[in-house]
Amino acid sequence: MADQWSNESNDIFERFAAGIDDAVSKGESLDCADRDLNYAIKLQHERLEHHGVTMKMNITPRGLWTEGFKLGRCQGDDHFEFYKETRTCKKDESYYKNGRRLYRNVDNYKLYQTVTDFATEVNPAERQYKCPSCGAISTVSQLVAGCPYCGTKFKTSEFYPKISNFYFNLDIGYKSGRTAKLCKWTIPISTAAVFTPFLGFALIIYLRSLQNTGVVHRATGIGGILLAGLFVALIFGPTFGYCIAYWIDKLKYETNDARSNKMSTVYKGSRTIFKDYMEKISQEYSYEYFADKTVALIKMLIYSDKPEELTFYNGQALDPSFKNILNVSSLGEVGVTRMEVIGDYVVVNANVHLDNTYINGDRVRVVNDVLKVVMRKNITKPVNLGFNITSLHCPNCAGSYDATRTKICPHCGSANRIEDVDWALDYLGR
Numbered sequence: 001m002a003d004q005w006s007n008e009s010n011d012i013f014e015r016f017a018a019g020i021d022d023a024v025s026k027g028e029s030l031d032c033a034d035r036d037l038n039y040a041i042k043l044q045h046e047r048l049e050h051h052g053v054t055m056k057m058n059i060t061p062r063g064l065w066t067e068g069f070k071l072g073r074c075q076g077d078d079h080f081e082f083y084k085e086t087r088t089c090k091k092d093e094s095y096y097k098n099g100r101r102l103y104r105n106v107d108n109y110k111l112y113q114t115v116t117d118f119a120t121e122v123n124p125a126e127r128q129y130k131c132p133s134c135g136a137i138s139t140v141s142q143l144v145a146g147c148p149y150c151g152t153k154f155k156t157s158e159f160y161p162k163i164s165n166f167y168f169n170l171d172i173g174y175k176s177g178r179t180a181k182l183c184k185w186t187i188p189i190s191t192a193a194v195f196t197p198f199l200g201f202a203l204i205i206y207l208r209s210l211q212n213t214g215v216v217h218r219a220t221g222i223g224g225i226l227l228a229g230l231f232v233a234l235i236f237g238p239t240f241g242y243c244i245a246y247w248i249d250k251l252k253y254e255t256n257d258a259r260s261n262k263m264s265t266v267y268k269g270s271r272t273i274f275k276d277y278m279e280k281i282s283q284e285y286s287y288e289y290f291a292d293k294t295v296a297l298i299k300m301l302i303y304s305d306k307p308e309e310l311t312f313y314n315g316q317a318l319d320p321s322f323k324n325i326l327n328v329s330s331l332g333e334v335g336v337t338r339m340e341v342i343g344d345y346v347v348v349n350a351n352v353h354l355d356n357t358y359i360n361g362d363r364v365r366v367v368n369d370v371l372k373v374v375m376r377k378n379i380t381k382p383v384n385l386g387f388n389i390t391s392l393h394c395p396n397c398a399g400s401y402d403a404t405r406t407k408i409c410p411h412c413g414s415a416n417r418i419e420d421v422d423w424a425l426d427y428l429g430r
Contacts, residue, residue, distance in 0.1 A: 198229020
């Protein structure tokens with residue numbers, strides 16, 4: 001097992017894990033991330049710069065699942081499909097301001113990534129693909145040779161597969177290393193605690209021997225008591241110390257597990273509610289895609305200094321405290337509370353569980369936020385899994401433009417509704 005993941009690896013999961021630190025701290029784009037995720041990372045970097053803060057996030061492989069496994073195909077259309085992959089890791093996250101570290105958290109996590117790729121049953125070279133430069137539609141093989149419209153040539157790495165979302169879940173399983181660290185403290189303390197009564201008993205005998213005859217006999221008895229005490233302490237002290245460390249570890253596990261189980265119940269119930277409802281009205285009922293898209297839109301919205309310019313948001317002004325969020329960390333949980341159909345649109349009310357990192361002056365703290373969202377999607381039109389908000393393909397004139405900057409196509413002047421091609425966000429608040 002490698003000690004570090006490499007951004008030169010052929011494995012897209014590994015490249016993303018190795019490159020996310022520089023992407024956030026330096027504002028760099030990741031070739032393995034899709035445009036919307038890179039846009040969210042760019043916005044986060046700008047938020048950190050605004051507060052004069054540098055964020056460092058070192059992710060290294062750890063545990064039994066460093067090679068990871070795919071969780072299966074979550075959704076697909078005629079062109080794309082996406083799946084989730086997870087691996088165990090250690091995350092060392094720190095925040096600095098004026099050269100001084102304000103906050104640090106080091107713990108074991110499971111890193112989840114959502115990978116969007118061409119449909120496996122189709123030859124990727126012959127897939128229809130939008131030129132990242134001019135927006136014209138060509139095949140991948142044509143774009144590699146040179147776009148027939150603008151002449152721009154692209155590397156295959158500039159196409160799919162791409163990482164479209166990621167999040168961390170605390171790895172709450174028992175860890176021998178953590179228990180061993182506790183034992184360094186608990187074993188010496190418990191050994192001393194076992195030996196102390198024998199030492200006290202020997203001291204009492206010694207003091208009494210000073211007042212009576214037979215001091216030699218008494219001293220021999222004292223030595224025996226101390227030897228017996230040492231024997232008992234060395235036998236039972238480490239045992240008690242390990243038990244104490246184990247139960248401290250177990251208490252921490254159960255505390256985190258209670259939180260995880262609570263959210264898992266919400267997740268499982270929400271997945272069933274969402275799937276059962278959507279099956280009746282649409283062929284697209286992947287809860288995983290819906291949850292990923294919800295979190296992705298929330299990140300862009302919270303990090304943006306001008307949320308009113310984002311095409312996918314149709315709601316009111318955001319909570320002013322959102323301006324102080326440095327990092328939005330999804331827990332992978334979106335709890336659906338209500339669903340209804342209004343005209344051609346399905347409207348979903350949900351609670352989203354996040355660990356948000358706030359800054360107040362020089363104080364940084366992580367808060368478990370439960371935010372309320374309202375999502376909307378046109379159920380008469382399919383989701384385009386290759387859709388990017390930062391490069392919207394106008395259905396009226398086929399022109400490509402950045403929909404995070406304007407809601408009107410600059411080529412033909414038509415207003416495009418994001419909810420006609422993907423999920424849109426109508427409300428975000430507490």
